Amino acid sequence: MSHIADRIISDPGLEAGVANLTSEKIEEVVNRVLKGETGAKLKAYHETCMRCGLCSQACHFFLSNNNDPSYSPVSKATDTVYELMEKKGRGIYPYRIYQMAQVAFTECNLCKRCAHYCPVGIDTAYIISIMRRICYLLDVVPLYIRDTAHSHASTLNQMWVKDDEWTDSLQWQEDEARDEFPNLRIPLAKEGADVYYSVIAPEPKFRTQLIYQAAAIMEVAGIDYTMPAHPGWDNSDMCMFIGDFENMGRLKKAHFESAQNLRVKRIVMGECGHALRSVHDMGNRWLGFRDTPIPVVHAVEFYWELLTQGKIKIPKKFQEPVTIQDPCNISRGMGLMDKLREVTHMLCENVVEMTPNRERNYCCCAGGGIINCGPPFKSVRIQGNSVKADQLAATGVQNIVCPCHNCHGGLEDIISHYDLGMHAKFLGDFIYELMEKPEAQ
């Protein structure tokens, strides 16, 4: 069995953060978080975890790393937060925080699959997120995701997209799309629309074709929608994943208010997983909302509506066999596995399920911020998910329905490394390709 010390990866963010630490500072921050921000939940988990080890087989990291005990959920909790609790933050030398940070930020996707395995009901993802919170307050965060969080804080979007670059990207895609749909518009900051369509920042930055496709779908379906013209348009949230809860709250407040200012009936979000978690589970909670102040609907539900209401017609389904990836934050995280399947069956003739599936599916290993920790940790993600490669290969298909940006990136990396010859596609890709386009040229 190994220890995190055996596999330390050099990261400038972690190194710079640790260089500024002292044991006193660590003790102060640890106790401030444990006493100030945690309560009965963490205390109960620490005390009633019977160290039975059932959680180990839940975790793709454990299974993919030859059942190495140091990757099991209980081990990750024990080597990070439990150790800090038991020592009351005292006598922790700075380099130990580096080790704990690497475990918390890059060896757990916060996917909560271990919830299906723990008899007591321990939420390991919550425990790891507390470690991330402590690391954030100590400023020990991997460089890439730290920079992303700074982007969120400075521009209210994940990708340093400037205010005019946002509207430029939308107008550029509108222009492109009008070659195919002469009457297409992307209404900017229109008041009183039914739908406010929101995306994650990577879309205007390097996946602009998805905006084109979404605009085409809205046009064909005849949806009364708008997109915002000002910051607050990005529904994504990497701050949530580094424990920067204050900015998580700021981001969601900006997003909700951006929609409320336009007096829309509801927000429809693009195919992203973690943004849904930020909206319905974490960001809203920080702001004190039990659910959301304005209805928010995920693309999967929206497409389900469009297809079942006949607003989008599919003359001929996709013929080649496909399988379905259940993004953690959409299936296990928001219960959309049924609608995802209904939509897929409306689009594709031949669907082969992977095993396990639905809310028990394995994580792609890219989510929870890990892919956002950048190149230094790519090998951790790929090595940490050979079970996903096996799962995919066992389906025998070449196409994967993949309604999440992080899963898309994560699966493509796994496919390429394990040479699976498969291809991940968004639902929007399928719909745009297959839908009937009455006014198209």
Added chain:
Amino acid sequence: MHELYNFVSGPLAWIAWAIFILGSAYRLVSMYSLAKKKDGSSLAYMSWPYGLRSVMRWLIPFGTMGWKSDPLMTISTFAFHICFIAVAVFLSAHAVVWNTAFGINLWSIPTQIGDIISFVVIAACSVFALRRLLLPHVRSVTRPKDWLALGLVTMPFLTGVMAYHQMGPSLLMTTLHILSGEMLLALLPFTRLSHALFVLFTRAYMGSEFGGVRHAEDW
């Protein structure tokens, strides 16, 4: 020896029960008040239907991913808990104690059945111990507290079986049996065994979050 036995089965028993009851009450109340102070959103999401659903599902052997993943552990866990409670509460010898000490009349299981299931408990505890020693993913997270918890629940059964089968001096064994039972009672609220008090809540909370917020199953 007789004085020790009288002390252990008399005043010490009352002390042990008092610590158990008052200690458990204290733990439950203080945990709840900590939750009210610090886990407000978690309390807000607690849901009777989803909480109960999760508790019920996890009470079914092999009814969850966790139980399916480790059959030996599942069988041992269910056997241990069911037989532990059956013997501790309903053994005929104990029914006599409830009657003489507290005036409670309970149905009881025949002594021979009680004997057999006591061995089942000891077998299950052996499985727990062997797992801790031999399985890397269990051994690596085992700490002294875990051995303490296991010891506390095993000792009453070992000494009880020995006393019943008259292995060793009878009065001594019985005294040790009562003493180990008292230690279990008194220390339960303050060790890992406190999961007896809290597990319904942690389970119900997970069920509430998964069912009510995430619209998914947590088994």
